Amino acid sequence: MWVLGLSGVVGLAVLIGGYLYAMRSVVQAYYLGEYQPTALTAADLGEPPAAHRLTDVPWFSEATPVDQSVSLRMLAAQQGHLVPRSTVDFLMGFTWGAMPVPGHIAFFPGQDPESGFLRAAPQLGLTRRYLTTDAGDDFVRALRTFLSKGRAVRVMVDQAMLLEQTGLEPRSLVLVGYDATGFEYYEPTCDDPKRCEPGERAPGTAGLPVKTERLRLAVETLALANQYPWKYQLLVLEPATQLPALEATLARNARALIGAKTAGPPSGAFAVRAVADALEKHGDGVLSPQLVRGAKVAAQVRLDDAAALLDLFPGHGELAKGAESLEQAAAHYEAAAKALEVKDLTRAQQALREAASADTEAGQALVLSAADGG
Numbered sequence: 068m069w070v071l072g073l074s075g076v077v078g079l080a081v082l083i084g085g086y087l088y089a090m091r092s093v094v095q096a097y098y099l100g101e102y103q104p105t106a107l108t109a110a111d112l113g114e115p116p117a118a119h120r121l122t123d124v125p126w127f128s129e130a131t132p133v134d135q136s137v138s139l140r141m142l143a144a145q146q147g148h149l150v151p152r153s154t155v156d157f158l159m160g161f162t163w164g165a166m167p168v169p170g171h172i173a174f175f176p177g178q179d180p181e182s183g184f185l186r187a188a189p190q191l192g193l194t195r196r197y198l199t200t201d202a203g204d205d206f207v208r209a210l211r212t213f214l215s216k217g218r219a220v221r222v223m224v225d226q227a228m229l230l231e232q233t234g235l236e237p238r239s240l241v242l243v244g245y246d247a248t249g250f251e252y253y254e255p256t257c258d259d260p261k262r263c264e265p266g267e268r269a270p271g272t273a274g275l276p277v278k279t280e281r282l283r284l285a286v287e288t289l290a291l292a293n294q295y296p297w298k299y300q301l302l303v304l305e306p307a308t309q310l311p312a313l314e315a316t317l318a319r320n321a322r323a324l325i326g327a328k329t330a331g332p333p334s335g336a337f338a339v340r341a342v343a344d345a346l347e348k349h350g351d352g353v354l355s356p357q358l359v360r361g362a363k364v365a366a367q368v369r370l371d372d373a374a375a376l377l378d379l380f381p382g383h384g385e386l387a388k389g390a391e392s393l394e395q396a397a398a399h400y401e402a403a404a405k406a407l408e409v410k411d412l413t414r415a416q417q418a419l420r421e422a423a424s425a426d427t428e429a430g431q432a433l434v435l436s437a438a439d440g441g
Contacts, residue, residue: 095296101182107200115211120244122271124219128257130265135180136161137255138239142304148191157375158190159183162368164323164335172345173357176365194307199297206299221302224285249278318437324430336423343419362404369397389432396425
């Protein structure tokens with residue numbers, strides 16, 4: 068009997084281990100396919116000097132957590148491509164659509180930004196390089212090499228680990244210099260006045276310091292939490308000449324707004340409706356700061372999305388209708404955020420469903436326009 072019991076436990080452990088391994092394999096396959104990483108080579112390492120600092124990178128930061136597109140905006144501006152953040156969001160597809168927040172009844176208004184870097188760079192006349200390694204020393208050496216050659220570097224970190232806090236907070240940072248003790252970086256999300264204020268600062272402005280080992284640990288911690296197939300990553304942009312048409316981006320962003328309801332997590336407007344359904348079914352037991360923040364961010368970025376359409380496609384009637392729907396969505400998301408803060412769940416559900424409908428209408432307008440050639 069003891070032997071049978073032990074074999075059953077072992078069998079269960081094997082099944083659980085196999086399931087987790089399979090899920091990890093699926094997640095890592097996604098990263099490899101979507102992020103298109105390249106391993107660091109000897110050419111990326113070089114022999115960097117002991118210290119170097121860039122003075123041609125503007126420091127852009129916002130209070131809204133859109134650090135991914137703000138990071139890209141800084142990297143592009145360094146190479147002479149200065150565009151509004153709303154345009155960067157459009158090119159990335161970053162703030163278009165919605166996706167669930169893992170572990171919470173919440174959503175974020177956007178798509179995976181890492182894929183967005185890959186899509187947006189060519190439309191800014193740039194090539195995106197996403198470089199990875201499992202060697203911490205090579206990672207640090209590569210950071211110094213690219214900086215010493217005049218390239219700002221974007222890294223993804225666990226901000227909580229970077230600041231020696233609890234929890235997990237993915238954050239995109241732009242490195243602009245280094246010395247023997249650590250690195251200097253520009254923070255794209257200045258939501259803590261003790262550290263930095265949101266705004267635009269001239270190139271060469273003094274940034275924030277971080278010790279080398281702390282930066283390494285923050286990058287490695289995020290990799291572990293996200294189950295990356297690598298420990299360390301960095302992103303740089305190089306000049307390019309290809310400027311793809313915007314129609315493909317228009318169609319992609321349209322699909323993201325409309326979304327889908329699949330066997331897996333819903334996306335786009337379906338994800339927002341799923342949140343409303345959860346509120347109706349479970350009440351304030353599913354309320355969370357992540358949900359309130361998602362609604363507030365959505366209210367802001369839908370206005371920015373509307374501005375991008377009007378700026379990039381002036382005088383286009385169908386897209387003007389899409390922009391109007393996005394502005395209506397922004398108003399509904401703002402109403403949802405206010406209702407959630409006072410626990411008026413009936414009003415919050417209604418506002419979220421109205422926001423999802425407005426997102427769908429905007430997506431349908433974009434689909435029609437893309438079919439007509441933009």
